[in-house]
Amino acid sequence: MTQPSSSGPSSGPGPRVLVVEGALRDNGGLRVSLDLARRWQDLGARVRFLVLENVEPDGPMLEPDPRLDTRWGSAQVRRFRSAAPRVLVNVLRHVRRADVVVSGSEVGYGLLLGWLAARATGTPFVVLVQSSLPRAVAAWTPARLRPALTAVHRRVDAAVCVSPGLVDDVLEVGLPADRVHVADVGIDVDARLAAVAAQGGPVRSTSGRTRLVAAGRLTAQKGFDVLLDALALVVAAGGDVELVLVGAGEEDERLRAQAERLGLGGRVDFAGHVGDLQALLAGADLFVLSSRYEGNGSLVLLEALAHGTPVVAADCPTGPRHVLRDGEVGDLVPVEDPQALADAVLAFCRDPAPLRRKARLGPARARDFDQQRAAVQIARLLAELTRR
Structure with missing residues (x-):
């Protein structure tokens, strides 16, 4: 090599x-x-x-x-x-x-x-x-x-x-x-940061809930079904959270039905494709990557880091561990494990300070790529x- x-x-x-x-x-x-x-x-x-x-x-x-x-x-x-x-x-x-x-x-x-x-x-x-x-x-x-x-x-x-x-x-x-x-x-970090300013600044939650953002094509690869299961566990444990899911794809109807079945209809925004993704990432309380596998760890993961947004990512093949420097820049959880993902989200909801400290390293890490x-x-x- x-x-x-x-x-x-x-x-x-x-x-x-x-x-x-x-x-x-x-x-x-x-x-x-x-x-x-x-x-x-x-x-x-x-x-x-x-x-x-x-x-x-x-x-x-x-x-x-x-x-x-x-x-x-x-x-x-x-x-x-x-x-x-x-x-x-x-x-x-x-x-x-x-x-x-x-x-x-x-x-x-x-x-x-x-x-x-x-x-x-x-x-x-x-x-x-x-x-x-x-x-x-x-x-x-x-x-x-x-x-x-x-x-x-x-x-x-x-x-x-x-x-x-x-x-x-x-x-x-x-x-x-x-x-x-x-x-x-x-990614071009400066271009992503400039996009937020052009879009009027970060888009934040107005509900008072902890806002999670996830993004990607709605396919089995991205593990959004695992994320919805984890979200239901968070809510059942008392976490006051909401999810903005950005993207479109063949799993759309099935994921919507799953969200309704889990009682998450009022907490999940299936946003489709949006023009203000960078502003959403910059305004998120937490970015979540739930993929079953990736290439370089998902470019959107790097975008979240560029904005200094706290990150929880599935430790999937082949990139999140590399991008997050073995968990130094964000938290890693096992792949296809809704309970582990829920536990990480709940830990953030109860005390966001540790993950926010890691997130301060995000912009510099994004520039490494x-x-x-x-x-x-x-x-x-x-x-x-x-x-x-």
Whole structure:
């Protein structure tokens, strides 16, 4: 395993970098790859962003970034399956014009088609590993495609893990250690702080209750069902709390039904997607991460730390322990343990001082995950691959 150099790309014209994504679904992984692509471009690379599906996905999507040369796998607005032959031809055409190809995700058709086209043209191929490989493959990939994904994972020219905790998964599939790299991706702390000011300052509870905030796509991965069970235990023990749950996804109806069944209807705000997330995080009494697994510990966890908000997080694979520095910056609880999570919330409600002391370390810890440094490290790796 190696750490890409942070000394910056070499002088001269930058490489032609093709970033391949399946669709513009609004999620943390896509936001990371878009942000890195913009930064690579600022560093001198000639970046093209190729999106296979030219169709609005189910659920929220991100608009194409006007600062990037964004292309579509198919000129026709249709799902990937119906446009696959044309998409494959277009991927090959774009790869022929690239010096290096980067898959923004460790799963999906973008990874498979990008790798096939790169192999056909002899172009170096890099994958950003943003989540636990076995869990991501099981959650997001049809069974028939899993062997093909594993074959690609062990043959890429480089895998860049966004957190050290992801390395073992990559090594386990058989990729040689000298092709595995780590770049701790992060957030633009100053931009997050500025967003709060632009949104009129922190958004705080007006009910007098201790406000918990959680955020993420409403999927099984995020463990919001565990959080609701824990919230019910807190209320039963006398905790006067409320929860703002930010996000949308396929678990929405089931989670709403669970909240009603637990008698939490008046205490849980299913806020959906919001424009003032940073203000909500800054105004929260406590941020809670209940995930079953993560990539770099969830970017929203770093955002909460940036605002100095106290944090309780499930000690899930692969990042919260790394981000919270073994519990120095926030409290860690076992995964999928509603009682342990409830106990941590109750402890905060009864005496918030210990966790608030930890939270004062949060802004400095968030700055340890410097996104520009990560972009430079990866840009250096891409430049090295094109010279081999």
